[in-house]
Amino acid sequence: MNKKVFRVLIKYCLLKGKNTVEAKNLLDAEFPDTAPGKSTTKDWYVKFRRGEINAEHGERSGRPKEIITDENVKIVKIDKMILNNRKLKLNEIADILEISTERVHHIIHEYLGMRKLCAKWAPRELTV
Structure with a gap:
């Protein structure tokens, strides 16, 4: 039910x-x-x-999931931003595009197939 x-x-x-x-x-x-x-x-x-609610569902606030479009995903925005600067963070991308970090995370992992934006790199010490 x-x-x-x-x-x-x-x-x-x-x-x-x-x-x-x-x-x-x-x-x-x-x-x-x-x-x-x-x-x-x-x-x-x-x-x-x-008297605040009735039996029907009310309108919910928040951004719609239709924010995921081909334009946002591959052609212009997120894909090029990541390829130009691999040190970008999810929050920075979300602020630039004015969408939620949850949606950015979903786009990066589900649509672009990326597991990480960038990996921390530190030179290894040579052991003899």
Whole structure:
């Protein structure tokens, strides 16, 4: 069962006058493996009482995953930036492109197939 169904059931319990403990017991009896936890049930009860949320999913903030385009990945931006300067860090690339470091990490590892941006290099001492 998905979250929307549980939200509807919890809202139904609230409208029927049940408290959070009764609602949690009802959900556990009917859906023992997938019922939301006690704190989740309480949080949804509080939000329903305030009128903050409905049973539908709300809009989420954050950047969309559509930021990964061919232009950003290979042609112009990240690929050339890395090849020009292997000492760049994920944070620097993210700041330049104004995307999250998580997306930069995903692009570098999944799309470009790179395991590391740069390796620390130190000359070895010769042992005789």
